[in-house]
Amino acid sequence: MSAADDNKVTPLRIGANDTPNERSGEIRTTTAEVLRRSSGEVRASAMFRVTDILERGKRRSGPGVSSLSLSAPLRRRGLRRRVTVILLVAALAPVIAVSAVALALIFSSVEQGIEFEATRGLQVARGLFLQQVQGIAARAATVSEDPALLRSLIARPGGAPSTNDVRQRLGELSYAQPTALLEVTDASGRIVARCAQGACNELLAQPGHGGLEPSMRSPVVRRALGYERTVSVEGAGTQLVVRAGLPLVDAGLRMLGTFVETVPVDGAVVDRLRAALGAGREVVVYQGDHPTASTFMGATGARLVGPSLPSNVGSAGLGAGEPRVAALVVNGHPYSVAFGALQDVNGDQVGVLGIAVDREPLAAARRGANTTLALGVFAALLLAIGLAGLLARRMTKPLQTLHAGALSVARGDLDTRIAIDTDDEIGDVAEAFRVMTRSLKENQEGLAARVRELVTVHQVGRAVSSVVDLNEVLRSVVAEAVTVLGGKTAAIALTVEQPQRSFVVRAYAGDPVGDRLAPLAGAVAALGRARRTPAVEADPQLLDAAKLAGLTGPVIAAPLTLKERMVGVIVVGRLGEAPFAEADLRLLVTFADQTATAIENARLYTEVRAFSEVLEQRVRERTTELESAKAEIERALRELGTAQGQLINAEKMANLGMLVAGIAHEVNSPAAAVQGLVDALQDTVMRLGHCASDLFVAGLSPASLRRYFELVDGLLPEMTTAALSSTLESRQRQKKLKAMLAGNTDADVAAAMLAELGDLGERVARDLPAVAAGQSLAPLAGYLREIGFLARSSGTIRTAIGSIRRIVGALKRYSRLDEAPLERVDLHAGIEDTLVILSHQLKYREIGINVKRAYGKLPPITAHVGELNQVWTNLIHNAAQAMGNQGELLIETKVNEDQGTVEVAIEDNGPGIPADVIPRIFDPFFTTKPKGEGTGLGLSISARIIENHGGKISVESAPGRTRFTVRLPVDGPAPVASAQASGPIVQRAMGASTPPEGTSS
């Protein structure tokens, strides 16, 4: 019902089948028409239309022939037939279903049983076959160790082994193995004897024996020549054979030749397998795709070669796992055959073994079961039909009675009695039907009145709720009241509280008498409730007011009450026509309620409009104020940005200052050491000259001198790295050396000099007396001492220069801080460089910081190396400061493969960060250091750098353990970030930390 703007209503299908032309389509009709019709006779029940249809049907079927009396018995038979069918299905379906399922289960398990039998047979047969292979291998091993055979192969002194002896012995051996071909090769793999069943020589002229090819090319021979014993299954010509190859060696394991035994996998072999499997099983063997031997017998008793391999099995790729089972027909007899691979020693498939299980018992069982099932179903059907007919008849009888009663009620005869008093559900239904008929009758009467009210209320409600202008509302209410209640005049008077309580007619309709009803409204208001009177002029409470208004006849009036406050009165009069019904008054009261609500709505609407106008004005004022404030803030922000930029530069300079101080010291110490050594070297070189001349005048023989210098040369490398000994050690060593050298000339002097050489001194002391050969030891020892000093100094200088180079190199790499582009970097290198740069701070005083590295294996990551170095510098520097420059610093790295990130953790055992400070440490300008020591930007900048790399920095702290953890993506920052990453990150970082524009508005 969407047509709210006019008073048309869309389909209201009460009594839609009244006339033939109305049946054909929707009826559009006005509210008034509907109401008029519905306020007439009671006829809105659809139930009655059934009667109409039935009666029309009767009329159409012509006189004397009752369609009902015809159709009723037909329907009865239909019901019984249906009940019979349902009973049949209910009884038979489970039986048939269960039988079918049971049969399917039985067949499938029998089928599976047969497949299982075949598979198990295959397993057993393959095991047996492989055991036979093992047996062949064992037998061949015995032959290969036959002393006579080996003797025959050993070359006689000065000649080749006798081929005849070999053949003779092999021939003897071959009697024991009737199906086997035995061959012996010499140490080069050439066949010297082939024997089968005692026959040897003539075989050599023939291409094969029993279809077996010579095994010269077989891999087992090659393996045997390499001392390996092999047994394998191979294809030889058209046959499958088991072939064992063994080396023939003498007691000293010298290779004499090889022995090869070849046994065809023929009828005898498969017969043995079949014998182990039991009745109803057949065995078939394939080489490649072709059957070569089987236990199948033809009708004449001749052995068949076996069925060819089904295409879905195929010769290749049977491999491991479940064997394949296929159904085959051999000789007109059905079999299930399980196929499994036969492979050679390399694991390549060379053949197939098939085990067939007779399916005939299964087929017979299936036929038997089918017959039994068919007979069973037929018998069950007959029985069920008989029973179902009987049951259906009994069940439908009371239903027929009930059916007849229902028809007569349908015809409109609500007083029909249904004569069923059985004590079952149908009896209950009959009783319920009786009760139903009664209440049907009562309900019909109430229904018509209710429908009218509902429609009216709906109409009025819709009319008043869609309008907000009060006068219009009131006008439409009185108009509706006149129309709906069939009045001649109607009026609404509203209360006016000021100056005193009185009523003013605000709307009227119909006869102009309504315009004068204000006094009557006052009288009704005084009554305080709705009033219905058949003649107002006779009503004791109202007649005065009616007289004043000039109103006569039946009147209904109702106060308009809103939240228990009376706001007005509605009055409707008929000016002398029929009196109003009680229903009319109820309707008027509903009108009154709706009108009161509408009045309230109209009032609220007015208020809201006024309020919103004030609000808009205020918003306009505020907006102006805010805009000026925003300009102010923007200016302040610009100033702040400039200030921050200056501070960042200060931080960088502070860092640089700190680094330079440390590095200067680092470079200075080794430089000073070098300087000192170089000074000393001048003296040493001079002394060395003296020593050399001493040495030459010492009177040593040239041989002694050569040995001496060999000794010196040999010691030189160790001298370079020898450690200086303490004074105490030196004194003890001198004593020891003196004892060692005792008896030689100038032993004391030499001992003192050698003592300076440390551990080497003792080694030299052992050899020196021999070199000196009785001459003075002093020049020898003196020269050694100076050389030793020289060597040691050169080592020290090398170390010092090395450490200078290391520092300078690290500084060089480190200084690429700002310009380094995004590249693949090794995090460890960056950290190590930073450690070198900070090494001065880390070894502060004697105690210093112990750096522990727990490095994982890291992939190179994409990053700005310089920026990351700045992070490590900050974190390590902070850690060192936090620990008061002594303690333990742990640097741990690892890779999280699954997240594609790497993790660097820097941990110190300092006092830790107070819990209340932790949330703020990454804030810019936050510092716990004394004023002037830090800008408070270090960690903030570090955090920004890590974020711009797409990473995360976190901290956990407890007294004794503070750990900063940096996680970085291996693939660097996300593409967008990396596109931005061309500028210096610090700038961007600060930009990002200022509040975004416009947050103030």
Add this chain to the structure above:
Amino acid sequence: MNRAVAALALTFVACGRPAAPTAADRVIVARSADPVSLDPARASDIESLEVAEQVFGRLVRFSPGRLEPEPDLATSWSVSEDGTVWTFELREGVRFHDGTPVDADAVVFSFERQIVPEHPAHEADFVWTRAFHNIRRVRAVTPLRVQFDIDRPYAPFLANLAMGPAAIVSPTAVRKLGGRFARHPVGAGPYRFVEWIPGDRVTLERNPDYWDHAPKTRYLVFVAMPESRQRLQALESGSADIIEQVAPEDLPLVRLHPDLRLVTAPAALVSYVAMNTQRRPLNDPRIRRAIATAVNRDALVKLIYQGVGMPAIGPLPPNVWGARTDIVTYAYDPLRARRMLVEAGWRGDKEAPLKLYAPSAPSPYMPAPERVAAAIKTGLAEVGIPVEIVLNDPAEHQRALWAGEHDLALHGWFNDNGDPDNFLYTLLDSDNTTGSRPSNIAFYSNAWFHDVISVAQRTTDRTERERLYSQAQAILATDVPWVPLAHSNVVFATRANLRGLVVQPSAMGLYRGVERAP
């Protein structure tokens, strides 16, 4: 109605099909014996140790296929400057199967119960107490840091901590169960113990909270089958998935069977002919070199080890780190051997025969000692060295070797901890030539070699140790105190559809990755 019947019928058919056996989540391993004790402090047989290996975690474990320690319950470790203090950082958040946290106290408990006789959990039948004799003290520094003080710098100490008895046990379980712990082990390994039916089977279940990847298959069952034929049949029929100790004569069957597969790995094991370097004429290295040249090692290994061994060129099996492959090997060459003897002044006809001592029974490192001895005898006779074989039962053989009665002796060594030191120091250092049970039965003594090995023991830097052992092996190659013969293989067989089995050089399986191929 009809549709309903059809659906019902289908349901029946589907239910009627027998469900595949739930073997998919169970791996059955058939071995030759039942374990003796599952307490790592008591277990000394391979069957017990293998079960304990699965149930317990250690501070470090051997990496797959190699005898090289890698982090297990400890994530990192460090050694003090003087090499006597080892500090281990424990993995955080690991718990034993009973929920007890794995912390430094548990580590201390696991070692102290074995090495401190007064410890309340110490038992008289603990067999490994001596193995840890060099530990002076174990202490918990923090809940996740534990420190060992050892009596001298000893680099192989780390490898010792990867061995079975170094298992970390749940102190709660040991205290609660006492002696019964040996039958209800509780550790922090990849599998947790479920049940042990003595003489039949031990069942383990995946530990879902294992710190590393949890095992792929839920249950691991070890069954005892003494006969190798019985084990093979179980594997063929599918009632076992993995069998250990495959007999050499069964190898062809496994190779030819499409459903079965061999999985082998060199064992940490070496067999050799020791030459008594203290006695004439074998105190002359030239004679020793000639003997090495006269032994046909390749043929010997292939014929006698039947494909489950590889020729050895030195004491170290190839899967032990530091093993060199580039040293002089004295390939079999009888002519050259004869020449070498002439140069050494050998007069074979005037010499008394050399006594070659051999055990009469096979051992894991030598399947047929008598045949090996015979082959060596023939080989040496051919170049003019007479040999007399002295065959003794294994106990008497061992006694004679300790007493140094032999000139030549067949012997072998099964490595304990995968450290080169365990071969080189134990079998060849002069320290071990004395005492009532010398393990250096070549009585080889070379001061240079001794220095190198001692320095290596004190050095913890792995690269430096590798360099030193390389040097030591070069010294041996020149001095030839042994004729190294073979490194045997550990041979397992599995169903062909099984994946992920790794055979460890310790002759145990690594089962964590085992799963069935779909």
